Amino acid sequence: MNKFTSFVATSALLAGSLWAGIALGPRLPGLVGEVFPWTLYDNFQYKNSMGLQADQLYIFTTSTCPYCKRLRGFLKENHIAYTEFTTDKSKSALTLYEKIGGEGVPVSIIRGKKFVGFNSRIGELIKKSTQG
Template sequence: MTQICPKCSYIRKETDTCPAWQCPSCQVAYAKAGDTTRPQLLQPAARTNRLDRDNSALWKWLLMAALLGAVLWQLKPAGRFGSKSTTQQSADGKQTMQQPVVILYGTTWCGYCAAAREFFKANGIAYTDLDTEKTTEGYQGHKKLGGGGVPLIVIDGEVMHGYSEAGLRQALAPWIKN
């Protein structure tokens, strides 16, 4: 009967001089001489079957996680921004969409923060300006959202890292005055 070490996969030869309860390659002792209650070394088939069962269970879990991710991806809102915006009735009876909440986390010395402020001012966008260096609310909010740099712009809960005029125009298109 061929014996294989379960630790190092060494195949025992008849010429090996180590005791039967010890691996000639890695010197691991498996059972004391005369102990017949425990198997001395595992057979290759038993070891392979256990690994195959473990791998098949792992693959089943990975497949289920991938399917769940795909379902959740399909159920997300279609629009990136504006999904939380509400509609209001204007004085002339037409429905108008209310501008989403816009928060700018920035600093006074940041050029991109200044460009974002100018964009909001030029396009008639109402926003809240929170300085991350001067206010505790600004610092903690910036940190809570992942921070990393300024400006950090939040539009109805959607976070935009950095300044992108094209991104702002796309997100705020219905409310831009120009």
């Protein structure tokens, strides 16, 4: 490949990446659950200023997210107590979501673990974390 062809290929790649960032940027929080069905952050550090208790389950959701709906259903079905922060309905919930490094919804936090997304694996991990 000569220098000109390499330059054109690199430019096309950069332009495509820029277009994808502009086009998908506003939808990215919703896409995280679709593209990456779950992520586990072990040893998530609670900051005292956040007011979160390590032994309680907190979930950060939006009102339109299908994964959030599935998570809420799972928690209710398994009688797991939780505190919900709906980030598209409350400015204070959105602020706290940003403080915890939210990068998609739903986000579940308990016992030093932060889960992003929801599937049966996360469900089982949450169940284990709430049992002791």
